[in-house]
Amino acid sequence: MQAHQTLADIQHLLTEVLQAPSQWQALAPFADTDGGLAAQVLEEAAKFVDSAIAPLQRTGDEEGCHFEAGSVTTPSGFRAAYQAFWQAGWPSLACAPEDGGQGLPAVLEGVLFEWLAGANHGWTMAPGLLHGAYECLRHHGSDALKAQYLPKIARGEWLATMCLTEAHAGSDLGLARTRGVPQADGSVRVSGSKIFISGGEHDLTDNIVHLVLARLPDAPAGPKGLSLFLVPKRLPGGERNAVVCERIEEKMGLHGSPTCVMRFDDANGWLLGEPHKGLAAMFVMMNAARLHVGLQGLGLLEAAWQKASAYALERRQMRAPRPMGTTASPGPDPIAEHPAMRRILQTQRAWIDGGRVLAYHTALQLDVARHHPDATERAVAQRWCALVTPVLKAALTDQAFHGASACLQVLGGHGYVREWGMEQIVRDARVAMIYEGTNEIQAIDLLVRKVLADGGQGLCALLASLRADVPFDEAGNTRRNALADTTRALAAAATTDPELPYWVADDYLRAVALVLLEWAWARIRAASQGPRWTDPAQAFTTWVLPEFDLRLAIIRQRLSTAAADVHPRTAPAMATAA
Known part of the structure; x- marks a missing residue:
């Protein structure tokens, strides 16, 4: 790119x-x-x-x-x-x-x-x-700890990792077995193994600061027993800590990034935050990471679009069909003029432009939530970030992979060979749907933890704020009302069928994403003119937005099935990485 x-x-x-x-x-x-x-x-x-x-x-x-x-x-x-x-x-x-x-x-x-x-x-x-x-x-x-490590991390002089996952514990962090034993000097000796640690070992910086989830000896079982520890590769005196990289993974993509299996052999570390509240401390890190993963999706999709667009302007194949009453070209035409290719390119452009508005607005709201002098404004901004961050992470990384694959299609066989660089983007993009909480976890986080926790009131208030922010046409207002009604129906149904939201969480997240994108495109239309913006705007309305009706139909069908089922169900255990 x-x-x-x-x-x-x-x-x-x-x-x-x-x-x-x-x-x-x-x-x-x-x-x-x-x-x-x-x-x-x-x-x-x-x-x-x-x-x-x-x-x-x-x-x-x-x-x-x-x-x-x-x-x-x-x-x-x-x-x-x-x-x-x-x-x-x-x-x-x-x-x-x-x-x-x-x-x-x-x-x-x-x-x-x-x-x-x-x-x-x-x-x-x-x-x-x-x-x-x-x-x-x-x-x-x-x-x-802040005096010793914060300036170097802020400057990037030292890099950091997030050590959560263990071989037997993926999204269910409550199964983690790594231990931390307090010492008389206030430090902790950390022992255990972690997998899938991005940058666990490398030669980019002289020190690496590992943030490790582990259990103190008196910790209760499950996620509420986890504490967070800072464990550096090199100790303050410069000596090597007992932190060992056992191997790096051979992966589908991201070959330039070492994904490490890390072992801690009574390594020296220090507690971050309060005992047994490590997940709360770690989620400060994870939530920041999730917005950036959504932005990764945008960057990867932009990279794929740039390659596909440049190729489509140069590659000439056949004669492109023309509207009735226009003069046909002698051909062959650039494939960028063929409707099939135009549809692919304009659809991805619609996702990129609309996704940028959502992601940038969310970043702006992060600063409002931290710094605005009015408490009400801070609370509204925090509600936006809490609800929209899992949507951005899931929807934009999903589109990065599938959209990059569509862009590869523009290049045909040339896209499939290494020479053009498209296949690398597709391979690299795939992991973003998995790490920092899988996209399924994001959907559960949105619907179960955040939307249904207050009966849907927060989400419905956010939908109302969209309408107040920028005018929508009748169809747009109908979609927002339908999503609000479906949210309330899910909240009511979940009281007797706790399993129901888990079946439809992915569909619900996609429906929310499409309504948010519709708001983003309404903002773009209100401030933009010319074909640069009108073409992808039309593509969004024609090729992207109709998915909303499909997703709502799936949710409503499941609601109808649940209503007819007289046997109450038990909700599955909530994945702790949400």
């Missing part, structure tokens, strides 16, 4: 569609951030991504990472690029000035990481958890 190709579009969405500068200036930490400053930051970020990161995309995939005797060597150029990245200050964009950060709005960091993922997803896995680790340590670390 070439970041500079997206600059004008993103500037338009931020300044004209979302009115971001006026929102920033209403928040004290960003009072001096205007459109000009944001444009300058994004211009320089695009230059860095295009010159330093994008050229390593194929290198990372073909060379992969090398494992030998517990050490990992990343592909050629990766270490130098990372050193340039952190020394230029890019990891610290949205970190607080008192921690060594630049104190800029979260959405600018979000755009940067969208570009990085689209340019080189494997390389971007390394700094991908920095923002979450920073927030986790900032909120839950002791003063001593």
Whole structure:
């Protein structure tokens, strides 16, 4: 992906569609951030991504990472690029000035990481958890731990991992067995094994800060017995901690990112937050990561679209059909003029543009929730982030994979061979539907934990706010009313059939995503003119939005089946990674 190709579009969405500068200036930490400053930051970020990161995309995939005797060597150029990245200050964009950060709005960091993922997803896995680790340590670390580790994590001088998963415990973190034994000096000795640890070992930085879920000796069983520990690769004196990388995985994609099996052999660590409340502390990190995973989806889909669009303009095949009354070309025409290809390209463009508005608005709301002087405004922003973040993670990563596959189709056989780079995007995109909580977990999190927890009141209030924000046509209002009615029906039915929401959670999330995208496109239409925006807007209405009726029909059919079933059901245990 070439970041500079997206600059004008993103500037338009931020300044004209979302009115971001006026929102920033209403928040004290960003009072001096205007459109000009944001444009300058994004211009320089695009230059860095295009010159330093994008050229390593194929290198990372073909060379992969090398494992030998517990050490990992990343592909050629990766270490130098990372050193340039952190020394230029890019990891610290949205970190607080008192921690060594630049104190800029979260959405600018979000755009940067969208570009990085689209340019080189494997390389971007390394700094991908920095923002979450920073927030986790900032909120839950002791003063001593923050003094020792926070500035280096904020600057990106040291990288971080999130060590949750064990071989027998995937989404059910309550099954974790890793142990932490308190010591007389206030430290903890951590023992156990973790799998699927992105960047668990590498040569990019001199130290790696592992955030590890484990159990204290007096911990109760299940997820409520987990605590969170900071376990560095190197201890404060510089000596190597008892943290061992046993191997790296051979994967479908992301060959430039080492996915490690990590073993902790009485490793020295320190408690983060309160005992037995590690999940609450870890979710600060995971929730930050989930928005960025949604942005990864956008970056990957943009990368696929750029390749497919460029190819379609150059490749000439047959004569494209023309509307009645127009003159036929002598042919052959660029395949970009054939309706089948236009449909693919415009549909993906509709997802990218609408998805950007949703993701950028969510990043803006994160800052409102943290910094707005009015408590009511903070609460409304927090409600938006809580409800929309799982939708973004699931819907945008799903579309990244399936949309990239559709873009590969534009290239035909050329898309399937390595030379053109499309098959790498498809392979790399697939994992985003799995990590940071599978997309099924996201759907359950949305419907069971968040929507039904208050009988659907919060979701219905969010739907009402969409209508108040921008005018919709009659069909749009009908869809929002239908979703609100279905939400209330699910809340009522779940009281007698607790299993029901788990059957339809995926369909419900997709329905919510489509209504949110309709709002996003209403915002775009209100502020944009010309075929650049009208063509994908039409594609959204024609090819994307009709899925809403399908999803609601599935939910309603299940509701009818549940109503006819006189035998109450027991809800399955809630996956603890939600």
